Amino acid sequence: MVISLNEVSKTYGAKQVLARATLHVRKGQCLSLVGPSGCGKSTLLRVVLGLVVPDAGTVLVGGAHVGPDTAQAVRLRTGYVIQDGGLFPHLTARGNIVLVSERLGWGSVRIAERVAELFELAGLSPDLALRYPAELSGGQRQRVGIMRALMLDPDVLLMDEPLGALDPILRARMQRDLKALFLRLEKTVLLVTHDMNEAAFVADSIAIMRQGCVVQEGTFEELVRHPADAFVAEFIAAQGLSRTGSGAGA
């Protein structure tokens, strides 16, 4: 197991965000975390990075416990992508991508080679390297965000609604590109989305969350054929049943 979350709970004031959530992601697997908004899926992702410290339960990444002392090391081995890329507006595309490697003392040749590789991988023109986020399109920003996450060649990629800010057509294309990328890189991926179709298209396996708890995990077919309860059945039914791409009908 690359990521192991065991009975993780987290309460903010009176609100329980995670309730004994358990989730395991195998090496090379692409698991999608799906559920209605407020079900705790983003919080679960943050727990993996140590950005949220759980009240109870254990978190292991690559066999190591994630705690205050180890979080930094885990973050360096984990790529994290958020909606709209989460780029720093004061840095250029390249500045965003190389920020951490520069702080880690990488040589300029090594950085240049890796950046060239990433632009090729992301299908983005290197001419955009010196543009600021405000000068990039939404899709370009997202690709730069992914390049930033991949810069250190992490084993694990965590994505929180990475395509949430894109229009439907662009979103469908990005979904295809993401899927191709995952196949090529063989990373372990944990992808949070509220879109069942996106999850079905991109991921190998889907975990459905409800009220801080993982209620069922399986392939899309398994979930459709044998929903664990009425909620799962309803959640799948409400989103339509296409397996070819975005729920927007593309």
Add this chain to the structure above:
Amino acid sequence: MKRFVSIVAVLTVLLAIRSAQASDVPKVTIGSKAFPESWVLGEAMAELARPAALVEHRRNLGGTEVVWTALSSGRVDAYVEYTGTIAEVILKSETPLDLVTLRARLAARGVGVSEPLGFNDGYAIAVTRAFSERLGLRAISDLAHHPEVRAVFTHEFLGRKDGYPGLVARYGLDLRDVHGIQHELAYEALASGQADATEIYTTDPQIERLGLTLLEDDRNFFTRYEAVILYREDLRERAPSAFAAMMRLTGAIDERRMLRANALVAGGAESPERAAAWLLQDALGQERVGPSPARVALRAIAMATLRHLELVFVSLLAAVSVGVPLGILATRSRTLATLTLTTAGLFQTIPSLALLAFLIPVLGIGVGPALVALFLYGLLPIVRNTYAGLTGIAPALAEAAEALGLSFRARLFYVAIPLASPTIMAGIKTSAVITVGTATLAALVGAGGLGDAILEGIALRDTTRILEGAVPAAALALAVEWGFGQLDRLVVPRGLRLSD
């Protein structure tokens, strides 16, 4: 950023060069209080000492407390004081003291007292010349026979033991028509014949202008305020020729000369320098070949502006180097935030004059307390904006920085501070503009700058003099505004100036 650092470096070097311009010539610092007579006498002393020493004349050292503190602490070497004031304010004596007693008491504090300059600047009773001739008035005792005399006195004079109540007791006066009035209005009342008598200072230029007669204090009621030079004992050995030159003023200035010199300055007709030159020429026959008044004024304005810039630059630099780290520190805990922001805010609520007054006993007079006060005033906008800028960063970006695995230091210097830089710069700019304005008050503690001209202009009702300070100050504020616009381009990352 590099360019900004180099600008700071160049300015620092320039200031260092300026302050290092010392030489073997003894340094003599003359002080004066914040009124025209004191400036003229201070300037006269400075002028006499100039051939023999590197002389600095610090004007407007507030009232007696300030300039005396300056003298006793060695920041000023000499200034003109009045015997009555020495007894009353400095030695806290209930009764007037003679010169011998004053000398003995001050010698214990390392301060010498010169022979009197020759005039008394005390209270006197003035009547119009026509009135005195008509009634044959010569001395105050004559008033006792004329209860019909209409008198106007300031409220202070009416209330003081050594004012009207004492005067009535000593001379057995029984005036029926006595009114309290504002000092300036008393002149008008006498000039227009609404009143016959008032109290006046013996060297008031209005005596000459309105043609007033001073009634002789034939029963020696009024305390004598003989002008004397107070000097530090060590000055005699340290700068013997300068000391001797200044002592030429003793016995050389009578009431008439002093009030003529005062009349020259009143209304801003002449600068204190010109009045001092006239006084020296009239009293000592000393010809002065000074530069033309226009050049003096321009040079003075330039010097004052430079001093003003020094005050602003140094205090701002200090406020930035303390304020930004404080603002960063405040983001680390809620308690710390409340503590720093409240403390910085507290300084801002203290009126600037009061803050300066608090600082004088601790830091004395001059540039020191002015810098501290300006620094404390400049702190709040910088701390507050640094804190607001850092806490106002989009949570998603702050989290992204953390998720990337950047250390706290790296997040601060490569993400948080650049993102907050527009807000931080705005705080520094606010602080700079406030400091340019507040620095005019630095003149009150003898720190110089453009405030000197403004204070003197107000005291003399001389609009030109006020403008000599106010116009450069306003220009400086505009320059600061413009300068920060330029600085923004250097400091704030380009990416933050692009609109989405």
